[in-house]
Amino acid sequence: MNTPSILIVEDEPKLASVLRDYLLAAGYTAEICASGEGVVERVRAHPPAAVLLDINLPGIDGLSICRELRRFSEVPILMLTARVEELDRLLGLELGADDYICKPFSPREVVARVRAVLRRINTPAKVREAAVVLDEERFEARVHGIALTLTPVEFRLLGKLCGQPGRVFSRAQLIGALYADHRVVSDRTVDSHVKNLRRKLVEVGIDPISAVYGVGYRFELDDDVGSET
Structure with a gap:
């Protein structure tokens, strides 16, 4: 049985590393992308089980990446946002993300959200x-x-x-x-x-x-x- 792979798109190195460590401890594999560049191509070539996608990224922002991914993929996307006000705006954009998580957050909460989304899509x-x-x-x-x-x-x-x-x-x-x-x-x-x-x-x-x-x-x-x- 293949271990689900989670793609972490986050430009804060410490936060990305913590998320990766918690995901690894929960039994997933994890890969980090520190910017938006190349994320769409990475998902197209090697589809992960889910994507943790920060909104504010250098280069291509998370909103644009989410839109591009939804043109060809149904991969679960969990958006990481900085403010509640920003989250409210995202909900109105109908981006097609599967979940939204506001910073600051507990890494355990993120793992639970990933698990929940994967369970949902894998349940008949x-x-x-x-x-x-x-x-x-x-x-x-x-x-x-x-x-x-x-x-x-x-x-x-x-x-x-x-x-x-x-x-x-x-x-x-x-x-x-x-x-x-x-x-x-x-x-x-x-x-x-x-x-x-x-x-x-x-x-x-x-x-x-x-x-x-x-x-x-x-x-x-x-x-x-x-x-x-």
Whole structure:
């Protein structure tokens, strides 16, 4: 069995070295690229299992690299960002990254995120989708066969979140999905809907919705770093 290889694209030598050491200790192989130059060609020639990609790189920046990679590859990309404000902007760009991690971060968290993304893409779709089933025509949701009593807004919220497991959605993105009339509502309103939906999911034995501080929410039913109980 081949050991998954992680490509670390990070121009801070000390941080890159620490990430590599933690990944090696977790059973992965790891390679470091200190700039954006040559990353696209490297991935094309030797596809890694995942890419840890810093945004602010010398030469070609991480945003451009992510766009180029998505033209030909579905390799999992975990973006490393410097600020929460920057993360919120990235979410609006729809870059196609699989996860976003804000600095400063724990190397253990990064390893957990890598493991979670790899587990998600290697889990058959039928297994991932079996726990939560949505019937859009009837506006019905079931969890492990148990029917949920949801409001229309809660149903749309669940569909948006579980439609892309692991992805971080900003509150603004969720508002756009919840209200067809594009009404203006506050972030607190979104938080209230999430709280009510999460309570109903907990009642049937799962807790897959987690908050990403300063940004929004993600749905992680099967991941190591999710909030399933």
